[in-house]
Amino acid sequence: MFFNSQGKAEVTYDAIVVGSGISGGWAAKELSEKGLKTLVLERGRDVRHGEYPTAGNDPWDYEAGERVPPEEVKKHYEKQDRTGYTVRQSNKHWFVKDDEHPYSEVKRFDWMRGYHTGGRSIMWGRQSYRLSDLDFEANAKEGIAVDWPIRYADLAPWYDYVETFAGVSGQAEGLPQLPDGVFLPPMELNCVEKELKQGIAANFDDRILTIGRTAHLTEPNPEIHGTRGKCQFRNRCIRGCPFGAYFSSNAATLPAAEATGNMTLRPHSVVHSLIMDPATGKASGVRVIDGETGEQHEFFAKIIFLNASALGSTFILMNTVTDEFPDGLGSSSGQLGRNVMDHHFKVGARGTWDGHEDMYYKGRRPNGFYIPRFRNINAATKRDDYLRGFGYQGGGSRENWMRGVKELDMTLGAEFKDALVQPGPWQLGMNGFGECLPYEDNRVYLNHDVKDIHGLPTLTMDAEFKDNEMAMRKDMAASAAEMLEAAGFKDVETYDDGSYPGLGIHEMGTARMGRDRKTSVLNKWNQVWDAPNVFVTDGAAMTSAGCQNPSLTYMALTARAADYAVQELKKMNL
Amino acid sequence: MDRRDVLKYTAYLTGYAVTAPLTSAILSGCKSEPATAEVTTKFFSAEEFPSIEAMINTMLPKTDTPGAVELGVPSFVDIVLADYTEEEDQQKLQKGLSAWLSEVSNAKGSSYAELSAEDQLRLLNELDASSKKAAEELDDLDLDKEEKEDRAPWWFDLKSMVIGGYYSSEYIGTEVLVYDPVPGAYQGCISLSDMGGKNWSL
Numbered sequence: 001m002f003f004n005s006q007g008k009a010e011v012t013y014d015a016i017v018v019g020s021g022i023s024g025g026w027a028a029k030e031l032s033e034k035g036l037k038t039l040v041l042e043r044g045r046d047v048r049h050g051e052y053p054t055a056g057n058d059p060w061d062y063e064a065g066e067r068v069p070p071e072e073v074k075k076h077y078e079k080q081d082r083t084g085y086t087v088r089q090s091n092k093h094w095f096v097k098d099d100e101h102p103y104s105e106v107k108r109f110d111w112m113r114g115y116h117t118g119g120r121s122i123m124w125g126r127q128s129y130r131l132s133d134l135d136f137e138a139n140a141k142e143g144i145a146v147d148w149p150i151r152y153a154d155l156a157p158w159y160d161y162v163e164t165f166a167g168v169s170g171q172a173e174g175l176p177q178l179p180d181g182v183f184l185p186p187m188e189l190n191c192v193e194k195e196l197k198q199g200i201a202a203n204f205d206d207r208i209l210t211i212g213r214t215a216h217l218t219e220p221n222p223e224i225h226g227t228r229g230k231c232q233f234r235n236r237c238i239r240g241c242p243f244g245a246y247f248s249s250n251a252a253t254l255p256a257a258e259a260t261g262n263m264t265l266r267p268h269s270v271v272h273s274l275i276m277d278p279a280t281g282k283a284s285g286v287r288v289i290d291g292e293t294g295e296q297h298e299f300f301a302k303i304i305f306l307n308a309s310a311l312g313s314t315f316i317l318m319n320t321v322t323d324e325f326p327d328g329l330g331s332s333s334g335q336l337g338r339n340v341m342d343h344h345f346k347v348g349a350r351g352t353w354d355g356h357e358d359m360y361y362k363g364r365r366p367n368g369f370y371i372p373r374f375r376n377i378n379a380a381t382k383r384d385d386y387l388r389g390f391g392y393q394g395g396g397s398r399e400n401w402m403r404g405v406k407e408l409d410m411t412l413g414a415e416f417k418d419a420l421v422q423p424g425p426w427q428l429g430m431n432g433f434g435e436c437l438p439y440e441d442n443r444v445y446l447n448h449d450v451k452d453i454h455g456l457p458t459l460t461m462d463a464e465f466k467d468n469e470m471a472m473r474k475d476m477a478a479s480a481a482e483m484l485e486a487a488g489f490k491d492v493e494t495y496d497d498g499s500y501p502g503l504g505i506h507e508m509g510t511a512r513m514g515r516d517r518k519t520s521v522l523n524k525w526n527q528v529w530d531a532p533n534v535f536v537t538d539g540a541a542m543t544s545a546g547c548q549n550p551s552l553t554y555m556a557l558t559a560r561a562a563d564y565a566v567q568e569l570k571k572m573n574l
Numbered sequence: 575m576d577r578r579d580v581l582k583y584t585a586y587l588t589g590y591a592v593t594a595p596l597t598s599a600i601l602s603g604c605k606s607e608p609a610t611a612e613v614t615t616k617f618f619s620a621e622e623f624p625s626i627e628a629m630i631n632t633m634l635p636k637t638d639t640p641g642a643v644e645l646g647v648p649s650f651v652d653i654v655l656a657d658y659t660e661e662e663d664q665q666k667l668q669k670g671l672s673a674w675l676s677e678v679s680n681a682k683g684s685s686y687a688e689l690s691a692e693d694q695l696r697l698l699n700e701l702d703a704s705s706k707k708a709a710e711e712l713d714d715l716d717l718d719k720e721e722k723e724d725r726a727p728w729w730f731d732l733k734s735m736v737i738g739g740y741y742s743s744e745y746i747g748t749e750v751l752v753y754d755p756v757p758g759a760y761q762g763c764i765s766l767s768d769m770g771g772k773n774w775s776l
Contacts, residue, residue, distance in 0.1 A: 060747055233759060417635065423772070
């Protein structure tokens with residue numbers, strides 16, 4: 001089965017990193033900068049920074065705008081299309097073809113994936129928020145699931161570290177539930193967002209509106225950020241940024257890793273499983289299927305970082321079947337694949353603003369405003385109807401010509417045509433992102449009946465949002481409307497468009513960290529309890545979800561674990 | 575920023591070569607395509623296409639800026655409907671459109687294309703007004719989202735393709751609206767008249 005065409009020495013490294021996305025890029029950078037010969041395995045094709053073929057396209061460069069033919073969507077992108085924004089002419093090449101990489105759903109689960117160098121760090125939303133002790137202590141205080149084995153103090157220096165290198169633009173606000181970070185200059189709010197900010201400040205003691213914290217260079221420092229450029233406010237980030245202005249593996253961590261001379265990146269390398277050494281109880285390497293040739297290879301290393309995305313890393317653990325662990329490495333606790341979480345969203349409110357007709361904005365800001373969590377943060381904000389809380393992301397803008405379809409109260413013809421050249425009324429919307437609790441029966445498991453194009457088994461998803469999330473959603477809609485009305489917005493209406501796990505693209509929790517090997521998969525250093533030289537530092541590690549966008553936390557966990565791993569290697573402990 | 579400086583500026587900032595599509599898109603100027611007399615259609619029948627063109631012309635006529643027909647919007651709509659629209663939506667639009675066009679020709683004794691400009695405008699405005707009314711009535715009904723979409727007036731599907739196609743065309747996008755492919759900075763609250771008093775095209 002798996003063979004080596006080369007001698008073992010030639011396929012042996014100090015470290016193997018599986019995945020080149022947002023956390024894998026960090027593992028690659030940290031391990032190779034600390035002197036480890038590091039092999040990075042990327043399952044998809046290689047994408048070098050700058051290879052963003054649609055980055056400069058305008059709508060008229062396509063014969064039918066951004067539309068994709070329905071036959072193509074049906075054949076390849078039936079699930080990837082569920083977001084409504086991923087399968088477009090300008091960015092569909094960053095998303096997997098569902099027919100090649102299937103999964104099964106006991107309950108609806110929207111799994112959005114990109115298999116190429118950089119993974120979803122190319123298409124991510126870039127919102128970057130710290131968790132706080134409100135989040136790290138929640139499970140223990142409420143008796144939910146298990147306690148996080150770390151606290152904010154453990155991660156704070158690593159947040160500083162990754163924010164400095166990644167570059168996060170934002171405004172310090174001094175909130176205990178949303179700690180400030182190392183910020184580059186904040187982006188500006190527009191006229192109606194400023195109205196809302198003032199309206200909230202005047203009417204609510206416990207709430208604030210701030211500009212989104214986003215991983216964009218608003219003031220690059222060449223000594224830290226190298227050749228990455230300043231944000232140009234094109235807002236075409238999802239296509240890849242030729243300026244390297246937002247953080248991605250391709251623009252930031254992988255070039256840094258490459259510069260050390262210690263990194264080898266191998267694309268088209270689909271990891272089948274880990275190779276376990278029964279004598280030591282550790283992993284000695286990985287089995288890889290070449291995505292182009294179908295050939296099978298083995299690679300060896302002293303330590304292995306799994307950064308294949310939450311469900312991807314979980315899959316690799318589950319597919320690492322040994323006599324000792326028939327349900328996969330890390331399954332001894334019974335928690336592997338369980339507690340899958342995502343943020344629930346697509347609920348909030350919108351309204352219009354009368355006035356500021358003579359005002360506009362310049363530039364397409366790739367960011368919105370943020371209203372940090374204000375529920376269940378202390379005795380005064382305690383809710384009886386649900387645990388945890390939510391934050392809002394939103395934005396204001398002036399309507400464009402599309403208001404001519406239904407809203408504009410004008411008859412058709414010459415005046416109608418000219419009226420639509422001018423910007424329309426101001427509108428503003430806000431969308432809640434709510435925390436989902438870890439439920440043991442929300443799970444994923446291997447499916448040997450459905451195989452992917454490489455002949456590997458696939459995953460079956462069986463997860464749902466439950467009563468706590470549904471109760472929270474009512475408040476997410478009502479509180480949004482309450483703030484808009486208090487701030488003087490008109491025609492305020494709430495919405496709840498429904499939300500299914502996966503669509504937040506923050507899936508996490510299937511190999512959680514914990515204090516006890518009986519109830520968790522990873523320890524406080526992200527080591528698999530069952531094999532201490534295997535580290536999992538992507539979303540799989542999350543013990544609870546918070547309501548904050550999680551990528552920054554994955555970066556910090558990865559840098560922290562890599563530092564620990566190298567120290568332990570030096571002490572000959574791994 | 576001067577568009578001609580984009581190339582230099584981008585390379586300076588990133589240290590990487592700019593991708594070809596970016597430069598071509600940024601540096602491409604106006605290359606409006608003249609409307610052709612002989613159009614081959616993929617979705618609309620040869621018989622109904624002149625009436626489609628007339629409807630689009632009525633909605634967005636030539637003024638001191640080009641009209642929608644001049645900018646090829648009828649062919650754009652034809653392609654969108656033929657190759658980029660789900661069968662169910664194609665059928666709904668075709669059914670509604672054919673019924674309306676026959677209603678017009680039955681009442682008037684000639685096709686929409688052959689009517690006077692006044693009649694064309696009046697009839698299209700009537701269609702628009704009755705569709706708006708139907709949409710409002712639909713909003714008040716207690717139906718799920720999908721059912722509402724199914725029952726939404728067909729006219730707005732066509733109207734939306736026409737408006738989207740026209741204002742997102744290269745000519746309108748670069749010559750009429752304000753085109754700013756690489757803004758370079760963001761100003762959140764500035765005078766509209768200083769920005770030319772028009773929509774940004776992107």
